[in-house]
Structure formats: C-alpha cells, structure tokens
Amino acid sequence: MTRPPNAPRSVLVVAALAVAFLTLPVLALLQRAPWSGLVDLLRRREVVEALGVSLLVSLTAAGIVLVLGTPLAWVLARVDVPFRRLVRALVVLPMVLPPVVGGTALLFALGRRGLVGQWLERWFDVTLPFTTAGAVVAATFVALPFYVVTVEGALRTTGDHLEQLASTLGASPLTVLRRVTLPRLVPAMGAGLALAWARALGEFGATITFAGNLPGRTRTLPLATFQALESDPEAAIALSLVLLAVSLAVLLPTRDRWLPTR
Amino acid sequence: MTSAAPMNPVAVSLDGRAVVGDLRLDVALTVEPGELVAVVGPNGAGKSTLLRLLAGLVALDAGSLALGGHIVDDGTARGRIPPHERRVGWVPQERLLFDHLTVAANVGFSPEATPARVDSLLDALDLRHLADHRPAECSGGQAQRVAVARALAAEPDLLLLDEPSTALDAESRQRIHALLGDRDHQPATLLVTHDPVEVAGLADRVAEMTAGRIISTPPT
Numbered sequence: 001m002t003r004p005p006n007a008p009r010s011v012l013v014v015a016a017l018a019v020a021f022l023t024l025p026v027l028a029l030l031q032r033a034p035w036s037g038l039v040d041l042l043r044r045r046e047v048v049e050a051l052g053v054s055l056l057v058s059l060t061a062a063g064i065v066l067v068l069g070t071p072l073a074w075v076l077a078r079v080d081v082p083f084r085r086l087v088r089a090l091v092v093l094p095m096v097l098p099p100v101v102g103g104t105a106l107l108f109a110l111g112r113r114g115l116v117g118q119w120l121e122r123w124f125d126v127t128l129p130f131t132t133a134g135a136v137v138a139a140t141f142v143a144l145p146f147y148v149v150t151v152e153g154a155l156r157t158t159g160d161h162l163e164q165l166a167s168t169l170g171a172s173p174l175t176v177l178r179r180v181t182l183p184r185l186v187p188a189m190g191a192g193l194a195l196a197w198a199r200a201l202g203e204f205g206a207t208i209t210f211a212g213n214l215p216g217r218t219r220t221l222p223l224a225t226f227q228a229l230e231s232d233p234e235a236a237i238a239l240s241l242v243l244l245a246v247s248l249a250v251l252l253p254t255r256d257r258w259l260p261t262r
Numbered sequence: 263m264t265s266a267a268p269m270n271p272v273a274v275s276l277d278g279r280a281v282v283g284d285l286r287l288d289v290a291l292t293v294e295p296g297e298l299v300a301v302v303g304p305n306g307a308g309k310s311t312l313l314r315l316l317a318g319l320v321a322l323d324a325g326s327l328a329l330g331g332h333i334v335d336d337g338t339a340r341g342r343i344p345p346h347e348r349r350v351g352w353v354p355q356e357r358l359l360f361d362h363l364t365v366a367a368n369v370g371f372s373p374e375a376t377p378a379r380v381d382s383l384l385d386a387l388d389l390r391h392l393a394d395h396r397p398a399e400c401s402g403g404q405a406q407r408v409a410v411a412r413a414l415a416a417e418p419d420l421l422l423l424d425e426p427s428t429a430l431d432a433e434s435r436q437r438i439h440a441l442l443g444d445r446d447h448q449p450a451t452l453l454v455t456h457d458p459v460e461v462a463g464l465a466d467r468v469a470e471m472t473a474g475r476i477i478s479t480p481p482t
Contacts (some may be wrong), residue, residue, distance in 0.1 A: 024444040164345070165354070166360075167318070167344065167346045168413065168416075169416045170346050171346055172346050173344075183362045184361075184362055
C-alpha cells in the first residue's frame with residue numbers, strides 16, 4: 001500500500017478501525033471453532049439436514065428470482081409504466097423491511113386464512129405456512145429486490161442505444177431482447193443472482209415467522225445455528241462456519257464487481 | 263455487390279406541422295436508389311433529429327411523416343411504424359457496435375443479411391482479417407467501417423449516415439468514401455456532413471437544412 005501524500009493520518013486510523021470492527025467477529029468465530037472435531041460435527045444428522053433444506057430452499061428461491069426478476073428489472077428500466085416510482089419503492093421495500101415484519105405480512109397474505117392463502121387452500125389445496133414451499137416463498141420475498149436492483153441498475157447504466165440500433169437493422173423487440181439485451185446483461189444477472197442467493201441462504205426472520213422451524217422441512221442453516229446456540233454452542237459454530245464458507249464462495253467470484261480492484 | 267430486393271425511389275415528406283420537441287420540421291425530398299443526398303446546415307438545424315425520426319428512433323409529437331408514400335408516424339403511438347419494420351438503415355456518429363459479438367456477427371446481425379452479402383461487405387471494407395475478432399479490438403476507423411457494413415447488409419431501402427467519417431483517420435475515411443462513392447446497387451442514401459470535401463466528392467445533390475426546413479436541393 002502506498003499512502004498518497006494528502007491522506008490525513010486520522011482518516012486512515014478510523015478506516016482501519018472500521019475494518020477491524022467488520023473482521024473481528026469472523027476472527028472470533030474462527031478462533032473458537034472446534035477444528036479437531038469439526039468433521040464429526042458437520043456429519044451430524046441435524047447439520048446435514050439443515051444444509052440440505054438450506055440448499056433446496058435457497059436454490060429454488062434463486063430460480064424463482066431469476067424468472068420473476070429479469071422481466072421486472074427490464075420493465076422498470078425500459079418501460080414508461082405509470083406510478084413507476086411507487087412500483088420501485090414497493091419492489092425495494094423487502095430490503096429495508098425487518099424480515100419478521102415480512103414474515104408476518106406473508107402470513108396474513110398467504111396463510112391459511114390469509115388474503116390469498118384461503119383461496120389457494122380452497123381451490124388448489126395448497127398450504128404454504130410451515131412447509132418447505134413456504135420457506136421458499138419467504139426466501140424469495142427477501143431476495144428478489146437484491147436481484148432486481150442490480151439488474152435494473154445495469155440496464156440503466158448501459159442505456160438503450162444498442163437496442164435502438166438493433167431495431168433499425170430489422171430485429172423485432174423479442175429478437176433485440178434475445179440477441180442484444182440479455183447477452184449483454186449476463187454479468188449483472190450473475191452478480192444479482194449471487195447476491196439474491198446469499199440473501200436467501202442467510203434468511204432467518206421471515207422464514208421462522210412464516211414457515212416455522214421444523215427439522216428437515218423448514219429448519220435452514222441459520223435457524224439450526226440459532227437453535228444450536230442454546231444447547232450446543234460448538235455445533236452452532238460449526239454451522240456458522242458452513243454459512244461463512246458458502247458466503248465467501250459467493251462473494252469471491254463476484255469480487256470484480258463488489259470488491260473493485262484497481 | 264449484389265442486392266436482393268429491387269429498389270424504388272424513397273420519398274421523404276414531413277408536413278409543415280410536424281413537430282419534435284421544440285423543432286418544427288418541413289421536409290419534402292425524394293431520393294433515388296443509388297443516389298446520395300448530402301444534408302448540410304448549421305448545428306441545431308435538425309439534421310440528426312431528421313435522421314432519427316426517419317429511422318423511427320424519435321417520435322413526432324404532432325404532424326405526420328410519410329416514407330415511400332406511406333405514413334410511418336402520425337404523431338400518435340398507434341400510428342407509428344416501429345423501426346424494425348421501416349427498412350431504414352442508420353449509422354450514428356458514435357461508436358455503437360455489439361461488443362458481445364464478433365465483427366462478422368455484427369455485420370450479419372440483421373435478419374436480412376445473407377452470408378454472401380456479409381462476405382462481400384467484409385471484403386469491400388477490408389474487414390476480412392477482423393471477422394472473428396471482437397469490436398473492442400478494432401480501431402475507431404475499423405469500427406465505423408463495421409457499422410457501415412452492418413447497415414448495408416440489412417438491405418435498407420433508405421440508408422442514413424450521420425457524419426460517419428468524423429474523427430476517422432485518413433485511410434478509414436478513404437475506404438468509406440470509396441464504398442459510398444460506388445453507387446451501383448446501393449440504396450437511396452442521406453448523408454449528414456459538415457465536410458465540404460465529402461459533399462463535393464460523394465453527393466449527387468445537396469439538401470440544405472435550416473431550422474427544421476430543407477430549403478433547397480440543387481443538383482451538384
């Protein structure tokens with residue numbers, strides 16, 4: 001690191017403190033990790049089960065996010081929809097909403113007596129609360145905005161000049177979308193999907209409120225970690241390490257975008 | 263070079279009530295196939311707006327635009343023919359290539375572009391050696407040649423060139439001029455330019471535009 005001559009020492013000190021603050025909890029986790037018995041801990045049924053539920057729920061949620069979020073991001077970026085600011089505010093709301101509130105809202109919307117849930121049960125015999133599908137709904141609810149915001153931002157940054165040009169070459173709107181917009185959007189879609197998946201994987205509040213904490217069905221890694229913290233701290237640390245490893249695995253491939261290098 | 267479709271003269275007509283933003287347009291101009299009409303005039307006269315309007319990239323707020331005898335924009339969203347149905351090619355001033363595609367795929371982007379047409383354009387504009395390269399590897403001059411080739415490959419009835427050789431090196435400028443100067447089998451072309459050499463060397467006619475009006479199209 002070379003220090004520019006005009007960098008005040010006090011700013012550097014505060015920046016270093018901030019880095020320490022962010023790194024300290026991770027270091028503490030690593031320091032307390034039961035390294036020798038880690039493999040046995042990770043082989044435990046409840047850990048394997050929670051990992052399975054977490055992967056199933058978060059990957060399914062990521063798939064739904066991709067299918068729902070891509071058209072939504074495109075519409076927000078390119079179409080002059082009425083009340084666009086309001087629509088965007090509603091889309092971003094789950095990002096700032098406490099997840100427990102989100103879970104409660106989902107319960108009143110999709111619960112067995114909820115606004116839509118009662119009809120889902122009556123007409124299609126579909127019950128979402130306290131099921132794996134419910135955990136997927138909760139994870140999708142909190143993760144979708146991360147994807148939409150990322151992809152919409154990329155669409156706005158690149159502008160629509162190339163799409164306009166493609167249309168003058170005789171390409172229909174669907175062809176333009178398929179041959180120009182989407183191929184150029186792949187990096188942003190990947191970054192948005194990684195963020196959304198990480199958010200879905202770490203989801204806690206909305207899941208426990210809407211889908212409960214049922215082993216093998218809705219008990220994801222964060223819920224299992226919270227559960228283990230009371231009775232078996234070593235298992236909680238092992239579960240936390242799994243989540244930490246997965247989070248790093250998501251962050252590293254997208255480092256060019258989120259950890260800009262010079 | 264070969265051309266797939268028989269070409270007809272293209273009549274461009276904007277009645278005096280045609281308005282885009284603050285600009286009122288009054289244009290009546292017929293361009294023959296193979297003919298190149300240079301559109302000249304001061305900055306702000308509406309030359310680039312005229313081209314974008316013809317290509318369908320900006321919409322009339324009022325009035326109407328007829329192209330080849332058909333109304334393509336009547337000032338309403340419903341009465342506007344979209345760009346991909348107009349057969350109007352457009353080469354903008356700025357560098358606009360599909361950077362996720364190779365040079366050959368750029369030239370062959372249009373659904374109208376046949377492999378034979380793409381091949382002959384790559385040769386005519388000396389782009390053969392770049393065919394499998396990405397646009398990021400092209401110089402400014404090469405990129406603009408790709409843009410011209412791509413527009414021609416789409417077999418437009420009307421080709422719009424917005425200062426295509428501005429800021430190009432001498433060699434690229436010469437190549438584009440040589441291609442545009444060979445008017446056989448070329449579409450009716452409108453060339454917006456500030457370059458008197460380009461006007462003298464390429465234009466069959468000059469249309470002078472002032473404040474949205476084409477006031478004269480004397481033969482050169």
